[in-house]
Amino acid sequence: MTLLSSGVSAGFSVAGLLGTGSDSFARYAASRSVALLLTVLIAIGVRSSVAIAFLGIAMTVVETFDGVIGALAHDPSKTYGPFAFAALNAFAVGWLLRELATGAGRPAQLEEAHDGG
Numbered sequence: 001m002t003l004l005s006s007g008v009s010a011g012f013s014v015a016g017l018l019g020t021g022s023d024s025f026a027r028y029a030a031s032r033s034v035a036l037l038l039t040v041l042i043a044i045g046v047r048s049s050v051a052i053a054f055l056g057i058a059m060t061v062v063e064t065f066d067g068v069i070g071a072l073a074h075d076p077s078k079t080y081g082p083f084a085f086a087a088l089n090a091f092a093v094g095w096l097l098r099e100l101a102t103g104a105g106r107p108a109q110l111e112e113a114h115d116g117g
Contacts, residue, residue: 001092002056056093
């Protein structure tokens with residue numbers, strides 16, 4: 001879910017850059033969105049559940065702020081989509097953190113080493 005959310009965010013930011021009249025604010029937004037996407041891809045590549053959880057929290061906050069901005073602009077399409085992503089991200093992060101807390105997310109090698117196997 002975090003990958004999808006960061007991918008959509010980066011896609012919209014880059015699309016804003018390619019549109020007419022892009023300014024320095026659009027470039028700053030795009031650089032941060034693309035950086036978040038690359039960081040999520042790296043966290044998934046190294047299989048770091050903790051990093052993915054933190055990035056999921058960050059994307060939940062980003063999407064929530066995007067939804068607030070859309071609501072202030074009275075634009076339903078820029079309100080409901082981000083709020084839906086924020087809710088799904090929060091659910092996914094909660095599920096991941098619950099898995100980490102119960103130890104269900106640990107690789108088998110760590111469990112064997114921990115159990116003395």
